[in-house]
Amino acid sequence: MKQLPFIRKEKGIHTLYVDGEPYIVLGGEVHNSSSSSLEYMKEKVWPNLRGLNLNTVLVPVFWELIEPVEDSFDFKLVDGIIEQAREENVRLILLWFGLWKNGASTYVPGWVKKDYKKYFRARYPDNEASDTISPLCDAAVKADAKAFRRLMRHLREIDGDRNTVIMIQVENEIGFLGSERDFSDFANAEFEKPVPPEVAVSFGKSGNWSKVFGRDAAEYFMAYHYAKAVEKIAKAGTEEYPLPMYVNAWLEQFPERPGSYPSGGPIAKVMKMWKIAAPTIYLCAPDIYLPSFADICEEYTTNDNPLFIPEARRDATSAANVFYAIGKHNALGFSPFGIEDLFAPPSADSDSTSNNETGLYLAQSYKLLGSMMNIIHKYRGTDKMTGFLQNNNNGCIIPLSEYDLKLTYLQPEEGKPISGGIVIEVSENEFILAGMGFTAEFLPKRGEKAKVGYIRIEEGTFENNNWIRRRVLNGDEAMRISVGRYPGAIRVEMYKYE
Template identity: 50%
Template sequence: MMLQKCQWPMKKTIEIKKDEKGFGTLYVNDEPFLILGGELHNSSSSNLQYMEKQVWPRLKELNLNTVLLPVAWENIEKEEGVYDFSLLEELIFQARREKMKLILLWFGLWKNGESTYVPGWVKRDSGRFFRARYKGGELSQTISPLCKNAVKADARAFTVFMKKLKDIDAESQTVLMVQVENEIGFLKSDRDYSKEAEKQFRSNIPEELEKIYGISGTWSEVFQSDAAEMFMAWNYAQAVEYIAAAGKRAYELPMYVNAWLNQFPDRPGNYPSGGPIARNKKIWRNIAKSIDVFAPDIYLSDFEGVCKEYATEGNPLFIPEARRDPVTASNAFYAFGKYGAIGFSPFGIEGLMEDTRQKQDKELLEQLQIDVLAFTSIETGKYLKETYKILKNMQKLYFRFKGTENIHAFMCRNEHERGTIVSLSGCDLELTYRPKGNERPGCAGMIIEENESEFWAVGYNTDIRLLPKKSSHDCITIICLEEGFFDNGKWSSGRVLNGDERSMSGFGQYAEVRHYIYCKETTDEKEG
């Protein structure tokens, strides 16, 4: 089905705005938009019939509003200079029919540290499009970021792709953002050892880096033990900037790059060396200025630590890939509540209603130092759909207080942590974490204060008790405690909890919402 072209020029209506705290919010037609997303498996979107039969039907009950799916360079430019966008057009049509927004992942020169999604004519011409080499000269499957011919070819294709998006989608705004490449970096080596790379690595660092770091010298002199990784970060960031800038000149949508995170054993090459991990962000932020968001793919257990690393220096937090086990359903509350994330997206979303414990390639995951549970769905979908349902329906309240002191988030960080105290305007909350297993969400959630005597609580596996403020002599009295739900922003009351139910208030293994109204009065006796 051919999509109708849009009339142009028109007002730019998709953008990321930042508040004074650096929190970012995605706006569509000047309205805030919360990305409740899911990323498809890599090959799902390569076939329309597969999407119709195996993907869209599985997404209906998950309460998503956005799907992240790849667009591969090899599928749109099979012959050099000849472009075929029929697949892209049909994917956008399907998304519109399903009333779903899209984020498109440009699988161009680099995907997971290799160059497997480039067209056949690129793969066959290793002279024109030379590949990175390992130490000793062994050839890799990764086209070198120093290869200008390859970067220019990718940029040309990406520009045509973005022009096409502008023609067919600028008015309907089905596509919200574009990811440039995927988990960029060089695997199995700290750096490229090709002839071209060796020559550049022995030279002084570029003048631009001299200005950024205030020092000159060779790569090894300036960066010492981190020289190889900084060398790759510079070259990848330059290449991505060239590609992204060309695409934005065609159609100015928000763009981001995602990161395969470093982890134990923390040596570049065990993860893609030179990618936009936290310690490389100074180079990436200064060089790849056309990139709006640097986004972590979070499969590690230290969810809070990763969020903290990326929600800094004005970088909006966006999590395009997240764990597939049930804990991801509770992590979403923490990402939105604590760090004002613009979006959250578990990987392999079309399979989250299944139990995949026996389907994982454990040997491969162990080689990549990845926790098997991070890629294992234990009926995760039944929990995530409840999280997304709540967030979708209470987002008016959320956006009213986003970026203020009225929103609080909590999360159990390890099995030894028993709970936490959250300080509100009029009282303190004693949150006690309930025991849980691997097949349940974590103990997490968020609190939104309506005013000094009223708040909303949402979360998993946590008990709540109201306390007077520390060192005060106040008496806290609960006026009303009710369960219920939001429906398109409007609160609908359920049971009013009292008696034993009040003393045992909290959340179980499924996400729940509670509404509290309370008052306080001092118990101090006045003299005289």
């Protein structure tokens, strides 16, 4: 068996390794039902992905199809997806749609759904049953863990020597919708008990949930029990095949009340609880559909949590956001949702023109980033690389060792990428600027009398991590260093004089 993919913290940052080499996911997640049919994937998905320069595809696998009859397992669909990915020369991240998907239990097998007394449901305050199996239902968690264990054992057997599958997402957007917590009789009794010892120690308080967490008690209670359930499931899987595992979050949003978003899911506010109760889970990942992309990235790099974005809005902003996530926050990866729609043929129910434009921008961003990965890995986690992103502002100033870099953003246009990119300080006088939608001006440090000048400004790109010069910009062009709406790169060499 080859060396497994793994995530390791070194020099203050977390890095994903695949086949022993650093790896950043330039990905896309397919629609929920696409991977339920190998024929559909072959005809409607893979052809649309080939021009996007992806290195990784995020694909659901379904408990209901793997174990349609209790204790009878069928992995033909999983095998087929892996074989197709190998043919397309991409890696996979598998999403385990087990007990919970988007706050509900829609992907559990029929035999689980029917036995609603054994696999009991979370209930609303009026005792009405929900379509969500309670995270406090030990029988359901054990059944999910058993199926997940079998899946991971099977992956080890068929992929342990290939590493086609590099990570696993356990469940999908976990949490309870429609109420702040489970009000089943069993949950009510647990809610009145003292918080578990590890929680009391970590938060420095003891007593029942209400005493320790006050108005947020219900959400922390659900976070603990969802995390404990996921820990049992994930641990069963890693005992068979210890790939890196993560959970994803439907984010807190207006009206900011648990239950309007899935209560107990791994949002930033309760991430500490998830780290306590689910140590097998390496990271909590935000699904970013909200406009506050930069703020969310910041939130999900606290508590020593590496940033990974498994779902993002499928629009032109994604082409800029990926530069920012990698350059500013050392993201392990980025992945818009419904990725097969970007280059899909025209249809009556899709905006193919908008999707195709977005696809062209994202494909170029991925091509550029993918071709300069060595230099990105060299400077990840250092003060020599950063990212920038337009956020209702006209620009920014980035302090460098010997200069200040003034970036002015292009005015936003509907359907076009916003401004964003990466700045790499190769030496105190040499810089790589990659991204889109900006003009650049190098300034002397404040209070410094020296003037600055350009030795050379090159427009170009990277091929196999080597800089390929195109135009050398001088004369009129040197008066305005810029990268337009389409992703591109510039290499600049500076000097000072008096």
